[in-house]
Amino acid sequence: MARKASLSGFPEWLPAERVVEQHVLDTLRRTFELHGFANIETRAVETRGQLLRKGEIDKEVYGLSRLAAENEDKHDPNALALHFDLTVPFARYVVENAGHLAFPFRRYQMQKVWRGERPQDGRFREFTQADIDVVGEGTLAFSYDVELALTIADALSALPIxxxxxxxxxxxxxxxxxxxxxxxxxxxxxxxxxxxxxxxxxxxxxxxxxxxxxxxxxxxxxxxxxxxxxxxxxxxxxxxxxxxxxxxxxxxxxxxxxxxxxxxxxxxxxxxxxxxxxxxxxxxxxxxxxxxxxxxxxxxxICSGGRYESLASKGKKNYPGVGLSIGVTRLVSRILAEELVSAARTVPSVVYVTLADDDSWHQAQDVAASLRGRGIACEVASSAEKFGKQIKFADRRGIPFVWFTQEDGTHEVKDIRTGEQITADPSSWTPPAEDLYNTVN
CATH class of the missing domain: 3.30.930.10 (Bira Bifunctional Protein; Domain 2)
Incomplete structure (x- = not known):
């Protein structure tokens, strides 16, 4: 993590740390979808009146206004504020879209939220949450309380925590x-x-x-x-x-x-x-x-929630639900602090395509296009420096393979970790499966 944060409570991950966060999000997404939860995303803002219905949390809510706004009424219930969790926006979403949803409605949602509290270990002012809920129309079977516990157990068991x-x-x-x-x-x-x-x-x-x-x-x-x-x-x-x-x-x-x-x-x-x-x-x-x-x-x-008999209501209709929320940023911060896992490399690129001379850029781009067309991430050198410098640059970037095109049009690829260099064809060469994607170890 970038250690000298200019604003406390607003984490910014370095590229390798972002890989870890993305791994957590991808794992949760995959698990939630395996359990039949559909993804939604709600807007970042709600009216203050809507947000404050959840309780006495007004000191934690960030208001939203134009810098040029005059005579702003901080008590105006229709003024806008950033959401501090995903449950309140979800309640509004259910009411507004009830006619288009099939109940019981199963949703997962992964978004940033904002909360004005004192930053400390595991607590941030801007952070990502991952929520799952099942909401019914009128009634909701208790079996969903059981199912959500099992879903979360599956999801957390799949994470490196x-x-x-x-x-x-x-x-x-x-x-x-x-x-x-x-x-x-x-x-x-x-x-x-x-x-x-x-x-x-x-x-x-x-x-x-x-x-x-x-x-x-x-x-x-x-x-x-x-x-x-x-x-x-x-x-x-x-x-x-x-x-x-x-x-x-x-x-x-x-x-x-x-x-x-x-x-x-x-x-x-x-x-x-x-x-x-x-x-x-x-x-x-x-x-x-x-x-x-x-x-x-x-x-x-790191994950909490429960059953509520009234997520939202509209007229005579009531929408009970059960849900859990995972503090993704809190989890990631601890994974990184404890060095539980790390990214295999700092960039997605698997291959660095070198330039033999300044006129070979387009030829190198043809090689890159062929590799990318088969799902192999790569980047092309920007200038035809000595091969030693190009290899060192790839090493600093954490790119494991370097590609060379010879004068006779043949190609070779070098694994700079082992020094092994072999003849290769850009239309068929594939890196080992463990190198194809930037994973966590």
Whole structure:
């Protein structure tokens, strides 16, 4: 990464680093399409009123206006602002295009978003997200909650990020448990539980007692629930052992059981029931997901989301959905920082076509055209310097093969890594498969 960024929070990758980012995006795209998700792209701007419907995030939203604009009203709901995530634009997109979509509608979307927060490790002001959602018209089968967990497990397993855990909870389970305890403000309990990893059990217990009105026994029970983590369905027995009963708890347990049961068979070791997961956004109503890299938990969640009973509504029509969002830039920054993978070379070119003299440029272009016509990326020398200098230039560029055209019209190609030089025909020569495309290692 370009180390001396003139604006913090706005990452700019060097060419070899961009190859890594492109590899991540291509892998996600391929996986999402294998699971039947269609790609869409929405505009970069929304009205401020539309964006602020998601909650109190006005301090994070970048407004958009002309430099010459006069008397701008910052509170005008129709003024434009850059989107800070892809869910709000997707909700608008669904409502506006509902008549042209087949429901349940499966979409993936990979775009930049902008968020005005303090830059730090893994947090940027401009970054790329990759979202997948399934949205229904009126109703949406719970099986999609299960399917999205498996899709994300497939996608992340295909990336060079090491081990990860997709941690899953259910809001109905948590709310039913708290109500069964006699706590009538489950949202306040969830907000407290959401602080566990930052402030610890005793500090959360104090909040529950002093601010939420829980007894010590109720606080201890809420903390006991949050401590349950399993890679199989044994969480059900552990919750039941706490002795709390409520109809909503039963529903949440059954839904989470379905997710973990399927994942333990189809993605063993990757998906975990974690009853401490709360998710900060109020609109999640059932399944909630968060994902961490094992050994890099301090980075925070790299992929999160959940079920919402109302992504959007129009008149009497309601559009429930379930979705997850991957922080691509956060992932790439960690891949690069940990040197988990690197680009095979810094440029896409496989071949550097040399010039024997200044009059051979057009002949060299004919060679390049023939190679490109067969999908072999190449570039032509700009001047007829000594061959040694042309080879050194190709080496600095990271181009593995150098092409020579002899006076008698024959051709030779040299692998400058090994020194091997062979006779070649531009209409048939092909590099080894591992060199044909710029890959990551």
């Amino acid at each position: 090491g081990d990860f855990r997709l941690r899953v909870n259910n809001r109905k389970l948590a709310e039913g448990f708290y109500r069964g305890l006699g706590l009538d403000d489950p949202d306040a309990v969830l907000r407290a539980i959401d602080k566990l990893e930052k402030i610890g059990n005793e500090a959360v217990a104090t909040i529950l007692i002093d601010e939420v009105g829980a007894t010590r026994e109720q606080a201890d029970a809420a903390l006991a629930l949050a401590a349950i983590r399993t890679l199989d369905t044994s969480f059900v027995e552990q919750v039941r052992a706490l002795g709390v009963e409520h109809e909503l708890l039963d529903t949440g347990l059954d839904e989470l059981f379905q997710v973990i049961d399927a994942a333990s068979k189809r993605a063993p070791g990757k998906v975990m029931a974690d009853l401490s997961i709360a998710r900060g956004l109020d609109y999640y109503t059932g399944t909630v997901y968060e994902t961490v890299l094992v050994g890099h938990e301090s980075l925070g969640s």
